[in-house]
C-alpha cells in the first residue's frame with residue numbers, strides 16, 4: 198500500500214515509491230540520496246506538525262512536513 | 274602557478290583541508306552549508322608555491338542554492354590545474370554522485386577519501402585500489418582534522434596537476450548513453466560548449482536534466498535549440514517512461530551504487546554513545562528540555578567567566594585617570610585625549626573581551642559538535658508558524674556570533690523571500706558585540722536574571738517580526754531538507770584557532786575604532802561640540818527618558834555596536850554607570866541598542882545580499898521596532 202511518509206509510524210522501514218511534486222523537490226531529494234526505489238528507515242515521525250527524520254544509506258536527513266507529505270512510500 | 278581547487282559535498286572536510294595548508298582562514302563547523310563563498314590562499318608545499326581554493330559545498334553540479342551556484346560558476350569559469358574531490362568516506366555512495374558529474378568536466382582530478390575514521394566506526398571498509406582503478410583517478414585516504422594523509426594528498430595533487438591528466442566520464446546504460454551522444458553531437462554544431470566553457474557531454478547531461486541555469490541563459494536567444502533539447506528529453510522519457518531528469522539522476526544513482534558495492538565491504542559498526550544521543554537530544558519532549566538546559570549552561574558559562582575578569586580589569590584601567598588628571602590638569606586638551614585612549618582601551622579589554630572570549634568558545638564548541646542542525650530540527654515547527662523553515666535557524670544562530678556572516682549564510686535558503694526575511698531577522702539577533710552589552714550593562718548592573726529576560730524577550734520579538742514580515746510577503750516556503758551530520762568530538766586546536774580568527778577580527782577592527790571613537794568623543798567634549806549632537810538626538814533620548822548625554826553614543830553605535838556601551842561611560846562622565854542611570858534607563862538603553870539600525874559592516878553586506886531598497890526597509894523596520902519597544906520598556910520596566 199502506498200502512503201505518504203507522514204502517515205507512517207516511527208521505526209518502520211519503507212521503500213520510496215514515488216515523489217510527488219516538481220523537478221525542484223525531486224532533484225533536491227536526490228542530492229541527499231533519496232530516490233524512488235530506495236529503502237529508508239523512519240527514525241522519528243513528526244510531532245506537532247514538525248519535521249520527520251529519516252535514515253537513508255546510513256545518513257540522517259530531516260524533512261519538513263511539507264516535503265514529507267510529498268514522498269510516497271510502501272512499508273517493507 | 275598551479276591552481277588547486279577543493280570540491281565536494283557539504284560538510285565533508287574541505288575547509289579543514291584548506292586550513293591545514295593555508296592557516297586557519299575558512300570557518301569550519303559540523304553542519305552543512307557554512308561555507309557560502311570561496312576562499313583563496315597561497316600555499317607552499319615541498320618548495321613549490323601554488324594557489325589553493327576552497328569552494329562552498331555542493332551536493333550536485335545542478336545548482337539549487339546560491340552557495341552551490343557559486344561553486345559551480347567558479348569551476349566552470351576559472352582555469353583549474355587540479356581538482357581535489359573531497360568525499361566523506363562514511364557517505365561514499367552519495368559522494369560518488371558528485372564525482373561522476375565532475376568526471377564529465379574532464380579536469381585533472383584526485384579523489385580524497387576524507388573522514389576515513391568515521392567510515393571505519395560505521396563499519397565501512399573501502400578498497401581504494403579498486404576504486405582508483407574503476408574511476409581512473411588516484412585515490413588518497415585522509416583524516417583532515419588530524420592532518421593525517423594530507424602530505425600524500427598534496428603530493429599526488431601536484432603530480433596530477435603537472436601531468437594534467439584529464440579525467441574520463443563513466444558511461445550509463447546503452448539506451449540512455451545513445452541519447453546523450455546524439456545530443457552531444459547536436460551541441461557540437463553550436464557554440465554553446467565553448468560559450469559555457471564545458472565539455473559537450475557535461476552540457477548534454479545537464480540539459481537533459483533541465484538545468485535551470487543553462488536553460489535560462491539559452492532560452493532568451495535561441496528557442497530553436499531549446500526545442501531540439503526538448504526533443505531529446507522526450508526520447509529519454511520514451512525510453513524509461515519517466516521524466517528525463519529522473520532518468521539521468523537514477524542512472525547516476527545506480528552507477529554510484531554499483532561502484533559503491535564493488536569497493537565497499539561492510540562489517541559491524543562499532544557501538545558508541547553518540548548513536549544514542551539523538552534519542553534524547555531530538556526527542557519531542559526531552560529535546561526541548563535539553564535545548565533549554567544547554568542554552569542556560571552556555572549563558573552561565575559566559576556570565577561567570579566574564580564577571581571574574583570585568584571588574585579587576587576596569588579597576589586597573591581607571592586607576593590611571595585620577596593620576597592623569599592630576600598631572601595634566603582636568604581641562605587640558607591632552608588630558609581629554611589621554612582619558613579617551615584609556616577609556617577606549619578599557620572598553621575593549623575590560624568590558625568586551627571578558628565576555629567575548631567565553632562566548633565565542635562556547636559557540637565554536639556547539640558548532641563543531643554538530644548540535645546546531647539538531648536545533649534546526651527542533652525549531653522547524655516554530656519557524657514554520659512564522660512562515661520560514663528549519664534551515665533558517667542556522668543563519669539566526671550564527672547571528673549570535675556576528676551579523677555579517679549570518680546574513681551571508683542566508684544563501685543556504687532556496688527562496689529569495691526566505692533569504693530577505695531571514696536577513697532582516699538576523700540583524701535583530703544580538704551579535705557578540707550586543708551580547709557583551711547585555712552582559713556588561715544588564716547582567717553586570719541589573720543581575721543575570723534581567724539578562725536572561727533580555728535574551729528571551731529578544732526571541733519573542735524576532736518571532737513576531739518574522740510573523741509580520743511573512744504576512745507582508747505571503748508565500749509557501751519550499752520546506753526543509755537538511756542533513757543531520759554525525760556528532761564529532763571537537764578538536765581543541767581547531768576550536769581555539771576558530772575563536773582566534775573571530776577575535777582577531779574584533780581586535781584588528783574594533784579596538785582601533787573604540788580608541789579612535791573615544792578620542793573623538795573626548796575632543797568633542799573638549800570643544801563642547803557633543804552638546805550639539807546630543808541636541809539633535811534629543812527627540813529620541815527624551816522620548817525614551819534617557820539622559821541627553823547618551824545621544825552621541827547612539828551615533829557611534831552604528832559604527833560598531835560595542836561603541837555605544839563603551840562610550841556610555843565616557844559620555845556620562847562616570848566610571849560606574851549605575852550612579853548616572855537608573856535600572857529602567859539601563860534597560861531602556863539596552864533594548865534600544867539591541868534592535869536599532871544594523872552596524873555599518875552589516876549594512877554593507879545587506880546591500881550586497883538583498884539590495885539597497887530592501888536594506889533601507891530593514892533600517893526603517895528595525896529602527897521603528899527599537900523605538901516602540903524601548904518606549905514601552907521605559908514605562909513598564
Ligand SMILES: Nc1nc2c(ncn2[C@@H]2O[C@H](COP(=O)(O)OP(=O)(O)O)[C@@H](O)[C@H]2O)c(=O)[nH]1
Pocket residue numbers: 281282283284285286287288289290300301302303304305306307308330387388389390391415416417418419641761767
Ligand atoms: N572525524 C573526522 N572529522 C573531520 C574530518 N575532517 C573534518 N572533520 C570535521 O568535520 C566538520 C566539517 O568540516 P569542514 O571542513 O567544515 O567541512 P566542509 O563543509 O567540507 O568545508 C568539522 O567539524 C571538522 O572538524 C575527519 O577526517 N574525521
Ligand SMILES: [Mg+2]
Pocket residue numbers: 287288289299300301307308328329330
Ligand atoms: Mg567549508
